[in-house]
Amino acid sequence: MAKSDGEVKVLGTWSSPFVMRARIALNIKSVNYEFLQERLWEGKSDLLLQSNPVHKKVPVLIHGHNTICESLIIVQYIDEVWSSAPSILPFEPHERAEARFWAAHLDEKWFPSMRAIGMAEGEDARRAAIGQVEEGLVLLEEAFGECSKGRPFFGGDRIGYLDIAFGCFLGWLRVTEKMTGIRLLNETNTPHLLKWAHRFCSDDAVKDVMPETEKLAEFAKMIMGRMRGAGKS
DSSP, rough: OOOOOEEEEEOOOTTTHHHHHHHHHHTTTTTTOOEOOOOOOOOOHHHHHHHHHTTTTTTEEEEEEEEEEHHHHHHHHHHHHTTTTTOOSSSHHHHHHHHHEEEHHHHIIIHHHHHHHOOOSSHHHHHHHHHHHHHHHHHHHHHHHHHTSSSTTTTTTTTOOHHHHHHTTTTHHHHHHHTOOSSSTTTTOOOHHHHHHHHHHHHTTTTTTTTTHHHHHHHHHHHHHHHHHHHHH
């Protein structure tokens, strides 16, 4: 295991939910780190290309001479290295497996369907994407009941691995709600997730890294405008 001392840096962007995962995990562990912002729309820095030569993506955790890539791998690394602080991953093997399963589901199925809403061409495609997101949230509402066992977070009494994996998307979920005019988290279908989201965003480890909805919405408009412009050229 790598030593827990040494300079710690996070290479990423303020708007990325995946970068947020690394930052929240470090905050939970009370680790001091430097946040190095990439301006990806202007090109990728030499440091990023050197640190993640395979995927050339953020986030990258730089810990001394070690570089760690991929957000969920970074969270696990942080949990193992700074093991004396509050645990992030569940201790019990089945609970740990369940948390990893739902985290993979979020990345592979649910978040892509939410992104598809903004990229949908035509009302039918848009409605289909919204339906997929809503169905996914109902499943996550059920998962919250099973994982939390009546406590405030997926991880129990404090933010854990699945809370981080899901909670990092709440900023973009709010932007999607603003764009569509639909409350995707609501008292009818997802009452427990609605309360969980408020607790998560109010936590000291989260509130300073969660992007403001208006700022994120403006950023989304800029990105979508550039993508449409690129498609016409």
